[in-house]
Every structure is written in structure tokens, then in C-alpha cells.
Amino acid sequence: MSSACSVVRGVTVESWEIPIDTGEVPADGSDFDVVVVGGGPGGSAAAAYNALNGCKVLLIEKNVWPRDKVCGDAVGGKSLSHVEELGVLPMVQSTPYYQVDSILFGSASGAEVRVMLPKESYEEKGLMSGYSLPRVQFDYMMFKKATEIVKENGGAVIQGFTVKEILSETTGGVTAIKGVSGKFGGSRSESPILSFKSLVTIGAGGYNCPVSRKITEVHGEPHKDDDHFCGGYREYWEGVEGLEDPEGPIEIHFVDEVIPGYFWLFPVGDGVVNVGIGMLISEEKKGKRKGSWRGLRKTQKWLINEHPRFKDRFANSKMVEGSAKGWQLPFGSPRKNPPSHQPRRGAMAGAMTVGDAASLVDPFSGEGIGNALLSAKLTSKHFDKSLHSDGFTLEASEAYMEELWDVLGKELSNSKTLQKMMKWKRLTSWFINKANKKKEIGTLMSEMIASKDAQTELWNPWFLFKTLVLP
Numbered sequence: 001m002s003s004a005c006s007v008v009r010g011v012t013v014e015s016w017e018i019p020i021d022t023g024e025v026p027a028d029g030s031d032f033d034v035v036v037v038g039g040g041p042g043g044s045a046a047a048a049y050n051a052l053n054g055c056k057v058l059l060i061e062k063n064v065w066p067r068d069k070v071c072g073d074a075v076g077g078k079s080l081s082h083v084e085e086l087g088v089l090p091m092v093q094s095t096p097y098y099q100v101d102s103i104l105f106g107s108a109s110g111a112e113v114r115v116m117l118p119k120e121s122y123e124e125k126g127l128m129s130g131y132s133l134p135r136v137q138f139d140y141m142m143f144k145k146a147t148e149i150v151k152e153n154g155g156a157v158i159q160g161f162t163v164k165e166i167l168s169e170t171t172g173g174v175t176a177i178k179g180v181s182g183k184f185g186g187s188r189s190e191s192p193i194l195s196f197k198s199l200v201t202i203g204a205g206g207y208n209c210p211v212s213r214k215i216t217e218v219h220g221e222p223h224k225d226d227d228h229f230c231g232g233y234r235e236y237w238e239g240v241e242g243l244e245d246p247e248g249p250i251e252i253h254f255v256d257e258v259i260p261g262y263f264w265l266f267p268v269g270d271g272v273v274n275v276g277i278g279m280l281i282s283e284e285k286k287g288k289r290k291g292s293w294r295g296l297r298k299t300q301k302w303l304i305n306e307h308p309r310f311k312d313r314f315a316n317s318k319m320v321e322g323s324a325k326g327w328q329l330p331f332g333s334p335r336k337n338p339p340s341h342q343p344r345r346g347a348m349a350g351a352m353t354v355g356d357a358a359s360l361v362d363p364f365s366g367e368g369i370g371n372a373l374l375s376a377k378l379t380s381k382h383f384d385k386s387l388h389s390d391g392f393t394l395e396a397s398e399a400y401m402e403e404l405w406d407v408l409g410k411e412l413s414n415s416k417t418l419q420k421m422m423k424w425k426r427l428t429s430w431f432i433n434k435a436n437k438k439k440e441i442g443t444l445m446s447e448m449i450a451s452k453d454a455q456t457e458l459w460n461p462w463f464l465f466k467t468l469v470l471p
């Protein structure tokens with residue numbers, strides 16, 4: 001992919017290849033109001049929102065920007081208000097991106113339906129209806145803006161520094177997180193261990209975040225669960241037939257070999273398409289036991305080279321070298337009989353987690369950026385440096401987890417039901433076939449994507465009967 005500084009849509013492109021100057025490293029033992037572990041979208045937003053609240057923040061990232069992140073690269077409507085609120089939208093719009101106007105769903109039987117996104121309702125708010133762009137660009141802009149905001153408010157930012165240990169203290173039977181320690185990697189691998197203290201530590205280190213592991217360990221609760229973790233695999237391709245334009249659909253295909261996960265084709269601008277598959281780890285393991293599942297990468301290779309619906313579209317295309325990578329998605333689906341909080345314990349005295357570290361990825365669509373940003377903003381509502389000048393209490397952490405599930409619980413539970421329904425291949429094919437012929441179903445799907453409230457309609461039996469069964 002090209003990333004040269006140039007003019008796109010009349011605007012000078014901000015390059016995402018120039019290193020970000022994060023300035024001086026704070027001295028060992030420095031105190032902060034908030035330490036954020038991880039500088040992905042969740043961590044960058046948490047650092048920025050808390051700094052805007054007047055907190056002295058330390059944002060720590062183990063990689064050095066620009067850095068890649070395995071993803072489908074689709075940034076949905078939920079993210080847009082935060083991206084705009086933090087002042088990142090103009091930066092994102094000044095880089096090449098793909099304008100998403102619709103979603104094309106394909107069923108196992110080959111039926112397809114293209115659902116248009118309600119562009120007008122977004123445009124009224126001055127926003128785009130949806131877009132996709134490589135995470136190397138999106139995350140760079142988020143981190144760069146967060147660095148500016150954090151530093152303007154007296155905080156500090158460190159890159160290339162891996163948090164290795166979460167510092168805690170137990171008083172009166174309550175264990176509270178007090179800070180973090182870690183060291184620089186790469187050429188600075190001989191660097192000394194540095195520690196930083198804080199009133200609250202925010203874990204934003206993704207699916208294997210050391211803060212979220214510490215939280216579940218201290219409270220003796222499970223961290224990883226194969227029924228709620230998904231394996232994902234991504235490659236970038238150039239020249240995929242039907243997706244050459246700068247605006248159009250993103251494609252989601254429920255093909256036999258991947259159900260209940262899906263195979264996606266998401267253009268990301270500049271003629272490049274993000275191609276990938278995702279599948280629940282428990283399903284993937286079942287397949288392996290039967291000997292029919294040969295790994296996500298192998299399945300994708302077969303879909304591209306041999307599947308009758310896709311092979312011609314890839315006939316003149318080329319994979320971008322070095323783009324083949326896998327990663328995990330921690331779903332926010334409700335757990336059966338959770339020991340304390342849904343979807344998983346995500347906070348304790350002295351700490352909160354956001355985004356993937358809090359296991360908040362939508363179990364149907366695989367979207368996680370929106371919930372990462374939403375939870376990041378919520379941490380700034382629940383932490384107050386005056387109120388919590390003696391530390392962030394266990395009660396405050398409970399209040400955060402409760403509000404998070406109040407806000408997201410309904411849509412995450414609905415998405416889990418949809419995910420389960422996808423196992424019934426005939427039902428999916430019938431639904432997509434029907435949607436192709438019946439306008440109301442297309443409208444319902446479009447509203448479901450734009451508004452999570454509309455998803456509740458799906459569980460209204462009369463509505464379902466009327467829409468699906470009546471001619």
C-alpha cells in the first residue's frame with residue numbers, strides 16, 4: 001500500500017509513516033492520576049478522554065508507531081461520534097479510505113442481498129455513513145491525537161515500552177492495583193525496569209492485556225473462554241474484481257466452510273481489499289478433531305483459489321506481501337452463570353479495562369472498535385481525580401462494570417442470538433433469499449446495522465411473522 005504524502009480529495013494527506021514524537025520518558029517512580037496500558041483505539045481514547053477531564057495521564061504502548069493491527073478495518077457508525085468528538089475525524093478523512101455505502105450479505109447457497117446504509121441520517125449530522133481504512137492509518141491518527149491531548153494536559157506518553165507487571169497492594173482484605181512496571185524492548189532491551197504509580201490503571205492492552213489478566217486472577221475468575229473467543233485471519237489483496245471503486249459495499253459471506261463465522265471482503269481504499277475469515281475457537285477446535293478443519297489460513301486459500309463464487313474474482317489479483325496475519329477477538333457475548341459480572345470481570349479496586357481487554361467485541365459482526373471507544377469514554381465518567389484522590393475504590397469499579405453492561409448488554413446478547421442462528425445454514429439462506437425479494441427485510445437489516453435498538457424488532461414474533469412469512 002502506498003502511504004506517500006500527497007493530495008487526496010483536495011486535502012493534503014497526513015502521512016502515517018512519520019514517527020510520532022512522544023517526548024521525554026518520565027522518571028522511574030513518577031506518579032500519575034491515570035496510567036493507560038495499550039495505545040490502540042481503546043487506550044488512545046481512554047487517555048484522551050481522561051486528560052480532557054483534567055487528569056495527568058501516562059499512556060504506554062509496547063509498539064512504536066506506525067504499527068499494524070489485524071482487523072477487518074471497517075469503522076462502523078458507533079465509532080464516528082467518538083472519532084469526531086476527539087478531533088480525529090478530519091485527520092482520518094485526509095488519508096485514503098473506502099466509503100462504505102452498503103453491506104452485501106451472501107448465503108451458503110449463493111443467494112446475495114445488498115443492504116444500503118442509511119446515509120442521509122449520518123449526513124444530517126455531518127458524518128460519513130461508514131468507512132474502512134487500514135488500522136495502521138486509523139490507529140496512528142488516534143494515537144497521535146491522544147499524544148497531543150495528553151501532553152497538553154500535563155501527562156506523558158511512552159512507545160516501545162512493554163508493561164510486564166501490574167503492581168498491587170492489599171489493605172483490609174481488598175486488593176487494589178497501584179501502578180505498573182515494565183521495560184523498553186527492541187534495541188533498548190537492556191533498559192532498566194521502570195515503575196509508574198497511579199490512582200487508577202486502565203487496561204487497554206487488547207485480548208491478552210496484563211491488566212485484565214491481573215483483575216481476573218485477583219478475583220479468581222476465568223479470563224479466556226473458547227466459546228467466547230474467536231480466531232481471525234486477514235490478508236490484503238490488490239485487484240479483486242468488483243471492488244475497485246472508492247465507494248461501495250463491504251461483503252460478508254456465510255460460506256459452508258466458515259459458518260457460524262464468515263468470510264469477508266472489505267475494501268480499504270487505494271484499490272486494496274482486506275480479505276479474511278473469523279470463527280469461534282470452540283468451533284475451530286471441533287473441526288480440527290474431525291480432521292475437516294485445516295486452519296483458517298488454509299481455508300482462506302481454498303476459498304480464494306477454488307471456491308466457485310470467489311475464484312474468478314481473485315483470478316487477476318495479488319496478495320500484498322507480508323499482510324497475512326492472525327489474531328483473536330474476545331467476544332462480549334453473555335457468559336452462562338458468570339461468577340460476578342457480564343461479560344467478564346473487567347474492573348477491580350484501582351483498575352478498569354476497555355475494548356478487547358474488557359472482552360467487548362460484538363459476537364455477530366466482529367466489530368470491536370466502537371465498543372472500545374464507548375468503554376474508553378465511560379472510564380472518564382467513572383474516575384474523578386478529586387473524588388478518588390485516595391484511590392479508585394472497589395465500589396467505583398463495580399459501578400463502572402454495571403453501567404457498561406447496562407449500556408451494551410442488550411445488543412451484545414442479541415448479537416449472540418444472531419450468531420447462534422447463523423449455524424442453521426438453511427435458515428440463513430432462506431432469510432437472505434427472502435430479503436432479496438422483500439423490501440421490508442432489507443430495510444430492517446439496514447436499520448439493525450445503523451441502530452442497535454432496531455435489533456429488538458427481530459425478537460418480536462408478530463413482526464417476524466408479518467415480515468418473513470406473509471407474502
Ligand SMILES: Cc1cc2nc3c(=O)[nH]c(=O)nc-3n(C[C@H](O)[C@H](O)[C@H](O)COP(=O)(O)OP(=O)(O)OC[C@H]3O[C@@H](n4cnc5c(N)ncnc54)[C@H](O)[C@@H]3O)c2cc1C
Nearest residue numbers: 038040041042062071072074163205206232355356368369
Ligand atoms: C481478524 C479481525 C477482524 C476484525 N474486524 C473488525 C472490524 O472490521 N471492525 C471493528 O470495529 N473491529 C474489528 N475487529 C476487532 C478490533 O480489531 C478490536 O476490537 C479493536 O482493535 C480493539 O481495540 P483495543 O484498543 O481494545 O485493542 P487493540 O487494538 O488490540 O490495542 C491494544 C494495544 O495495546 C498494546 N499492548 C498490548 N500489551 C501491552 C503491554 N503489555 N504493554 C503495553 N502495551 C501493550 C498493543 O500493542 C496494542 O497497540 C477485528 C479483529 C480481528 C482480530
